Amino acid sequence: MTTAHNQAKKGQIAETILLPGDPLRAKFIAENFLEDVVEFNSVRNMLGYTGKYKGKEVSVMGTGMGMPSMGIYSYELIHFYGVKNLIRVGSCGSYQDDVKIHDIILAQGACTNSNFASQYELPGTFSAIASFELLEKAKKIADDKNYKVRVGNILSSDIFYNDHPEVWKKWADIGVLGVEMEAYALYANAAKAGVNALTILTVSDSLVSQEATTPKERETTFTKMMEIALELA
Template sequence: MSPLHVRAQTGDVAPFVLLPGDPSRAQYVADNFLDDVKTYNTYRSLLGFTGVYKGMPVSVQTTGMGCPSASIVAEELVQLGARVLVRIGTSGAVDPALQAGDLVIAQGAVPLDGTTRQYLEGRPYSAIPSWPVLRSLAAAAESSGERYHVGLIATEDAFYATNPENAREWHRYGVMAFEMEAAAIFLIAKMRGVHAGALVTVSNQIGDKEFIPQEILQRGVHRMVETALEGLLLLEGEV
């Protein structure tokens, strides 16, 4: 029987899965990076596709916005045989050194969300990616020759509740940017015995009045996807 939300069968999902929040971004990955693409899920607009990148089977699966949705999707992907989950998304920066379109590879995610708190029953926890995934993503970014950062991000729930001044206070503790899914994906991967990582593109500094031009963001997203896929190639046969 297929899971409730990712309505696929075992074998439909590749061992390596990219996780964008946005269904249009999943479609973009399928259309621009993968060959021999097959759609395995459309339920609730959680679009899921499996294809081939440079000979390696890869899936791209929409998570929706926020940890509650992402945790459901991650749990069900593991049930379907996924072994490596890599979040690809956008983020708001709190580190003034970050520029629009920059790539950030997560070394850890401060869990400011409610989903991980419920899983953990309130226990303190460090949400970190799997070392082989982090190492491979960083190696792929380095080989590209383009600007990137490796560091701490924060995962939050309430997009419009964020106070720019309070968010920037987290930079004192090493946080570079905020997003909404990574901590839950890292936790579930650790609990279920699979691997996870995350890389995000900076869309703006938190508190900016306007977002960056779409063409700058799209270039950053394209590079992020390419880096993630090249990182997965480095992992093939290792995990």
């Protein structure tokens, strides 16, 4: 079985998968954390690998940027490849003064300015939340490793270059910790299918302080969140 976006055959992808936006981060995780690695996808250079972490089978695959891209890959992984636990490992921008560069966020929920959930024709607003099972485990793993994490709400935005550059302050004012572009679609797809999803983010830049990491740092140095995610396998 293959799809238009994934050349993997049935059985080549583990039930637990890590989903970085950057396919090069997927390659980094596979090369530095997994054993007996097999590449299962290179379509559109959206690299995917399956290997073993501490004896347990786990996969990792890039998803690209934005909810349309995450929506495609996560849907196919769930419905065509039987994935049960989908863990986004991504970067985000901080909206809060006390959420610093390299801090880790466990996204309990995702706000959005996207119309992604309109497909469900719900008579209201869908609140996209993480799997409590994965969230609880991730927090315990972080605590055991003495990794400080923040648990809370983030924004999944369709817009990177906003015509109103100060609008982020409205989200900050209501307690949103930071912004990324994929979690809402992941949580919605997982909820509809009855599987588990969690988003773990490392702060790559701050809209408050204007600090930022380099692309190479985002690819190769956000290892603490990778370790937390891999321990969930």
